[in-house]
Amino acid sequence: MKKVLGVLFFVFCCVSAWSQTKVGGIVVDEDGKPVPFANILFKNSTEGTITNDNGRFYIESEKTYSTIIVSFVGYATREIELKEKVNYDLRIVLQEGEQLDEVVIYSGRQSKKNNPAIDILRKIWAKKRENGINKFKQYEYDKYEKIEFDLNTIDSALMNSKLFKGLEFVFEELDTSSVTGKTYLPIFINEAFSKVYGDNKSKRLKEELIGNKNSGFSSNQSIIAFVQDLYADYDIYNNYLKFFDKSFVSPLSRGGIDVYNYVLADTAFIDNKWCYNIIYYPRRKNELTFKGDFWVNDTTFAIKEINMAVTKSANINWVKEIYIEQEFDVLNDSVFLLKRDYMLSDFSLNKKEKSRGIYGKRTTVYDNYQFDEERPGSFYEKEVDPYDERIYNRGDDFWAKNRLEKLNKDEEGIYKLVDTLLTVPKFKRLYSIGSVLATGYYEIDKLNLDFGPVFSTFGTNEVEGLRIRAGGRTYRGQNDLWRLEGYTAYGFKDKKFKYGISGKWLLDRKNRIILSAGNRRDVEQIGVSLTATNDVLGRSFASSALFTAGANNTLTNINLTTAALEFEPLRNVIFKTGASYRTLRSAFPEEFSLDYIDPESPTGISSQVKQFALNFSLEITPKRKTLGYGVERNDVNDDYSRFFINYSLGIDGFLESDFDFKKVQLFYRKPTQIGGLGRFLTTVEAGKTFGEVPLALLSPVPGNQTLFSIFNTFPNLDFYEFVTDTYVSVHLEQNFGGRLFSRIPFLRKLNLRELVGVRGVWGDLSEQNRLLSSPTNITLRAPSDQIYWEYSFGIGNIFKVFRIDFNFRGNYLDLPDARRFSVTGAFGFFF
Incomplete structure (x- = not known):
């Protein structure tokens, strides 16, 4: 204890020698109530500060002053003599008296000349x-x-x-x-x-x-x-x-x-x-x-x-x-x-x-x-x-x-x-814990590997039962020119191993030419996103949710192999071309069928799709800022717009591929800060498939049978409730950030934040595609007669980490098992 006090005394002396005048304390009125926003000023200077919400203040200067001036509208100004260079815990009492006239704020067209x-x-x-x-x-x-x-x-x-x-x-x-x-x-x-x-x-x-x-x-x-x-x-x-x-x-x-x-x-x-x-x-x-x-x-x-x-x-x-x-x-x-x-x-x-x-x-x-x-x-x-x-x-x-x-x-x-x-083992352990919480990966420096993401270790669904997953990635530094990632998973119900492996290599740093390839065999919930991707390691939350609304049995066994080449000739403009080969079949055929008419099959019906496709895409993200110059970069900001267009060409017969088709998809997202009203998020998706394809290659409107709020899904729709080959979807959300609740006295202290959302989708399904997938046990319908829409009211910042959304279905209420209302939530750390 003496050593600690000695260090503190030494620091105190050093700091006192550096800063010549220090003053701290509280300003109160005659009743002892704190006076917030009172003005504190060193006399004969422009150096000052203002008391906080609790009337407290602290001010220091490299110069030596002997007096501070304390003032506030409606109170008599006081001059406080400073007896020492360091003056802590002052209690300054202001008395009501003559001072500058209080500012009067007028509304409408009335004059403001009084101020x-x-x-x-x-x-x-x-x-x-x-x-x-x-x-x-x-x-x-x-x-x-x-x-x-x-x-x-x-x-x-x-x-x-x-x-x-x-x-x-x-x-x-x-x-x-x-x-x-x-x-x-x-x-x-x-x-x-x-x-x-x-x-x-x-x-x-x-x-x-x-x-x-x-x-x-x-x-x-x-x-x-x-x-x-x-x-x-x-x-x-x-x-x-x-x-x-x-x-x-x-x-x-x-x-x-x-x-x-x-x-x-x-x-x-x-x-x-x-x-x-x-x-x-x-x-x-x-x-x-x-x-x-x-x-x-x-x-x-x-x-x-x-x-x-x-x-x-x-x-x-x-x-x-x-x-x-x-x-x-x-x-x-x-x-x-x-x-x-x-x-x-x-x-x-x-x-x-x-x-x-x-x-x-x-x-x-x-x-x-x-x-x-x-x-x-x-x-x-x-x-x-x-x-x-x-x-x-x-x-x-x-x-x-x-x-x-x-x-x-x-x-x-x-x-x-x-x-x-960084040489102390205990600090290394504390740093590792913080790094895992921030990134989801545990660093193994000696092997240049990261283990994780740890948050994906456990999951559950009706096909796999309890699922455990372990994965990792190479990591030599933030500017690695190449990276390998992979995982393996095991389901205790189906007793099967799954895996995914992916690699990417930065060939040219100036134009960011990147070669990537990967393979994945797993169980997945297809159709939770309208805009399809070829992400080998990605997995939807819908296929691992611990709690669901209704049966979560519309899962698909997927074997996906991809290869792609991308380049960025201009900042935030990325062109990408590649190929994919996927095999799709139902993971739960007793409850969910992907059957389609196949004249070449002995039974006239097939349950598995093999499909080769070429893919061409353009992504534009103006004002996006990134960190790092390796094969992977981190986003610095999230307030940029994103425009993405993708063209896919399916080729029948190549590598036993089953169908010829063309698919065009567009995605647009724009966050807008509307002054003091908060943040408005607009998301638009549109797409069309040309040619005859079965259910496995169509575009289901993304439902959400989990209890979690998932971006760009419809929480009152079940999976595969609507299926389309042509669609337009719009999601609008306004986060007021507490502007409205702050005006309600009994809610003000809770710092809650209000959210309002409206979303809708129009889609169509051709008769040819409907007939092709007629053997399936899924009812094929599209929201073509009228736009399907929902609206929601949300309360955010509950206990600072939780958001709850109350979702209402706007129409198609007469469909079997239609969910008129749902409650979803999400966790997150937001300022």
Whole structure:
């Protein structure tokens, strides 16, 4: 214990010497109730902060100050003398008294002249497209980004816990947050230096990565992709700012007056520019808004400084605090350019004040702006695969020259700390557990293999009974040029082994030419997706569900062999050509028949289909961002659109193939962020089969007999309830993200999220195909007379991890065993 106290005392002394003034505490009113959003300012400075929802605050400065000013609308301003350089646990009482008039927000066409802050806000709106880089035809600049993760709220109990037994040396790197005042331990850092080029006329942008460096975990694509997705770029002048898949209303938004209170608090010279200081805070709780203040120039109405903090009541999971600072440089009398952007996120299981968590911090520094240097359009055409190993192995001289903000002592220590941790067996075990939970694979470094996915180990269906599965993949690093994957499974009811094996090889890195092949023999639920794929290792959840609505017996034995060649001549434009050979027969012929008329069969009926087909496809995914330059890449974002078209040509007689046919399929998905109303997802599928084919090669409308919500299925349809050879399907879903529930007092604290969905499908089945499959015991019908449709209402974020959907059938209610209503659910971790 003495050693721990000694370390803490040493850290305290070091930090005190670094930061000259530290102040923390709580602001309350005369009744002892916390005062949220009160303004805290060092006297004779522009350095300040705002109290949180609970009235608490923390502020520090490298300068020495002797007084803070505490103010809030409707209360008398107080000046608090600071007796020491470090002042914790202050309790400041505000008394009601004269102050700036309270901001009054009017609706409709009534005047808003009573609030000078809103008048200034209107001028910001008018000028926002004339500020910064928007004033120039072309621009370029240097960009240095530093992302750091820290374990926070370190105390003696944590230091002495069994979790850190044998790892006590890590606490030598403790530091204190300048935003929250909490003690933290740095555990990860990533640095990147880039050159950014833009053309406002053609709306083109190019970011060229020059150097990248991180401490540990560099081989784990999932972790790196997660980090990059968290910290996407944003523009404070936009009406909505996206963080953690959520759309927050910007304090500079044109709709800000409907969700924020604004107060003109002060005026001052900053860098020889006269600026107004405006405080803002939310009008209602639970909405995705900020609290903070900004300084804006009195002539250009460009932002000079802004601070934004998300309130704890905001409907966002696993994030206790978000704090943002932006500073702008004055280029000349009319141009303000972004200089530094800092963002801190406090990730935690709950939002209690003393709960432990992880800080995620991003610092971005911009420099060396140049303007109006026009470049040809070809310059902005990004290479598909710009991987350069040198970028990830830059030496110390490079970083000493290109770091636009030097690392402090603690940040420099992270590299050494993580290198040491990776040699400690206990840390390796903890890292392995976390990696398995994140990726589903267990790493076997000595063999360059990953075992998994572990979440597919167990399953059950009526053919196999209990099913166990074991699989793995080769993994030498995130940029492997080739990869082999495989699995084997065993069903205890049918007493049969199944397997799948697949390989892929990146032949050309520049154009991402990939050769792939595989074979699979297994039991599968065909028809849970309208748009067919040749995924050898894929398996639908429908064939392994533990609980189902009705009999889950329409399963198929499949023997699938594929080979394909794909290339990506342009970024996010992928062409693919290949061939497949499959053998299909019912896995449960007593209950589910795939029989069809076959004149060449001795009985006139066949139960098995052998089919060879050539496949040609085009996939376009604009604005998709990926990580990695090997044969496999991880998606960084999920807000991109996807367009996919596939053409299949079945050839009769080749390798004993049974049918001639042509099939065209189209898939389109587009997520749209609709301002403050949440996220709207549109999915459209269409397809047609030309030629006569049996049931096994037709397009069943995807039903869902499980109790789980499965993407792009119809939860009130049974498998094979509708079968088509021509179809058009539309799925629409709106996730309001809690916007409606936040206005209902007794639901507000639950942070629930409301979802509404509508889906429909029209399909047809030719008489020839109906007659061909007439021996089957499945009733062949298509939704051709009228569009089959369903609607649903969902409640998400139940206990932060569960979603429940109430699904209603819109028509075809007179069909035998028609399910009018169903309840499905899904688990997931979402912000």
